[in-house]
Amino acid sequence: MNPKNNNKVIIVSNRLPVKIERxxxxxxxxxxxxGLATGLGSIYNAGNxxxxxxxxxxxxxxxxxxxxxxxxxxxxxxxVFLTEEEILGYYEGFSxxxxxxxxxxxxxxxxxxxxxxxxxxxxxEKFGQIVREYIDSEDTVWIHxxxxxxxxxxxxxxxxxxxxxxxxxxxxxPDEVFRSIPWRNELLLGILGADLTAFHTFNDAQHFxxxxxxxxxxPIRNNYxxxxxxxxxxxxxxxxxDFDKFNNLSKDAGVKERALEIKSYFKQRKIILSIDRxxxxxxxxxxxxxxxxxxxxxxxxxxxxxxxxxxxxSRDKVKQYKRLRDEIDRRVGNINSVYGxxxxxxxxxxxxxxxxxxxxxLYVAADVCLITSIRDGMNLVxxxxxxxxxxxxxxxxLSELAxxxxxxxxxxxxxxxxxxxxxxxxxxxxxxxxxxxxNRMKANFDLVKKFNIHHWVEIFFARMKExxxxxxxxxxx
Ligand code: G6P
Numbered sequence: 001m002n003p004k005n006n007n008k009v010i011i012v013s014n015r016l017p018v019k020i021e022r023x024x025x026x027x028x029x030x031x032x033x034x035g036l037a038t039g040l041g042s043i044y045n046a047g048n049x050x051x052x053x054x055x056x057x058x059x060x061x062x063x064x065x066x067x068x069x070x071x072x073x074x075x076x077x078x079x080v081f082l083t084e085e086e087i088l089g090y091y092e093g094f095s096x097x098x099x100x101x102x103x104x105x106x107x108x109x110x111x112x113x114x115x116x117x118x119x120x121x122x123x124x125e126k127f128g129q130i131v132r133e134y135i136d137s138e139d140t141v142w143i144h145x146x147x148x149x150x151x152x153x154x155x156x157x158x159x160x161x162x163x164x165x166x167x168x169x170x171x172x173x174p175d176e177v178f179r180s181i182p183w184r185n186e187l188l189l190g191i192l193g194a195d196l197t198a199f200h201t202f203n204d205a206q207h208f209x210x211x212x213x214x215x216x217x218x219p220i221r222n223n224y225x226x227x228x229x230x231x232x233x234x235x236x237x238x239x240x241x242d243f244d245k246f247n248n249l250s251k252d253a254g255v256k257e258r259a260l261e262i263k264s265y266f267k268q269r270k271i272i273l274s275i276d277r278x279x280x281x282x283x284x285x286x287x288x289x290x291x292x293x294x295x296x297x298x299x300x301x302x303x304x305x306x307x308x309x310x311x312x313x314s315r316d317k318v319k320q321y322k323r324l325r326d327e328i329d330r331r332v333g334n335i336n337s338v339y340g341x342x343x344x345x346x347x348x349x350x351x352x353x354x355x356x357x358x359x360x361x362l363y364v365a366a367d368v369c370l371i372t373s374i375r376d377g378m379n380l381v382x383x384x385x386x387x388x389x390x391x392x393x394x395x396x397x398l399s400e401l402a403x404x405x406x407x408x409x410x411x412x413x414x415x416x417x418x419x420x421x422x423x424x425x426x427x428x429x430x431x432x433x434x435x436x437x438x439n440r441m442k443a444n445f446d447l448v449k450k451f452n453i454h455h456w457v458e459i460f461f462a463r464m465k466e467x468x469x470x471x472x473x474x475x476x477x
Pocket of ligand 1 (some may be wrong): 014145146170315316
């Protein structure tokens with residue numbers, strides 16, 4: 001196989017779509033089931049296309065490195081191995097202690113450290129070097145997310161005609177918040193190496209354009225700008241989910257049986273479900289406080305309702321995440337000890353990751369799905385819940401500060417910073433008529449079904465193609 005085969009698609013993201021587990025008898029590598037992996041599956045699995053990213057593991061020696069590389073190549077995946085220092089500076093330090101809090105409108109959580117910035121620059125270059133081993137000037141490269149903001153321009157410097165797309169899965173903040181980052185110019189110019197930069201919502205795209213005008217002084221024409229003689233487009237493509245997967249699972253006999261078991265375990269009490277990664281942007285504390293308000297303000301609901309809260313471990317080496325975990329433990333313990341009884345534990349809290357079948361059973365069983373993100377690029381859990389509700393009823397209570405709220409307009413929207421609003425919304429959801437539940441769910445369901453992950457990938461690539469054709473004409477002039 002000639003890796004430099006023209007017209008390939010190269011997907012690049014911080015993490016590769018694989019799970020690598022170190023078991024007693026060696027490493028086990030399996031493709032991940034994440035939404036992005038499914039959506040892009042038909043792309044990176046085809047022909048000479050590849051996906052470049054970090055395999056999430058530090059090999060013990062050269063032999064293990066070679067083994068991982070070979071196994072991954074068979075799956076069309078190319079690993080970028082990171083050292084411990086690189087993980088600390090690039091991933092934990094700069095990506096998750098500067099870009100994550102800034103893009104989630106939480107500048108007070110940001111920790112600026114020049115060494116971390118330098119490592120971020122180095123690692124983006126490292127990704128660039130690996131991509132270069134495979135690239136040909138007629139290829140299309142699709143870069144994903146904030147860990148790789150510099151990569152578009154790293155590649156652009158060498159390949160003038162390469163087709164480069166950048167999608168940011170997290171929000172883009174107002175320009176004055178982004179300005180707080182000492183290296184904001186470099187970051188913006190890094191992204192602008194792409195021909196097409198896209199976000200989940202109109203606001204994110206507008207904030208990015210504002211930053212280009214106000215920080216870089218680049219004039220904007222509607223949604224596009226000229227940089228070093230090239231056109232760069234900024235557009236909005238809200239990401240969908242693998243609708244069929246969640247919809248089919250919800251109708252699976254095993255999943256349905258498990259959902260009944262969950263219901264009966266909680267003695268048919270109403271189940272309010274929340275699922276998220278451990279993250280301060282998810283509003284987990286606000287949710288716990290709001291649930292306590294519900295129990296305080298509506299005593300008749302005590303013993304009638306359970307908050308099933310699944311928190312998936314994440315970034316546990318980053319200081320703010322450790323603190324958050326302790327805070328959740330403390331608050332959940334407090335509510336359970338104050339309100340609970342021998343027969344009823346108000347909050348069933350799990351700090352774990354579950355297989356998708358169990359998630360599906362929870363979606364089927366849940367009467368309410370509660371999402372209280374204080375800032376969220378999209379929030380795919382809200383869409384997974386809806387796709388799982390064709391046969392059972394339920395209500396989605398959704399933060400208006402999650403990207404998904406712009407699409408799922410028939411959910412019950414709340415401002416996550418108001419515990420009163422959340423607790424009233426929960427009361428409203430728990431007492432909603434079946435007819436209203438059905439009507440609201442149906443409208444959201446049709447939307448999630450239609451604008452699924454495959455649709456998202458299709459329209460992004462179609463747009464990349466159009467831009468490529470247009471730019472060829474520009475180059476020819
Ligand atoms: C968010 C980001 C992704 C990231 C994921 C998991 O969804 O947009 O880029 O991969 O969180 O976080 P992690 O730090 O574990 O990769």
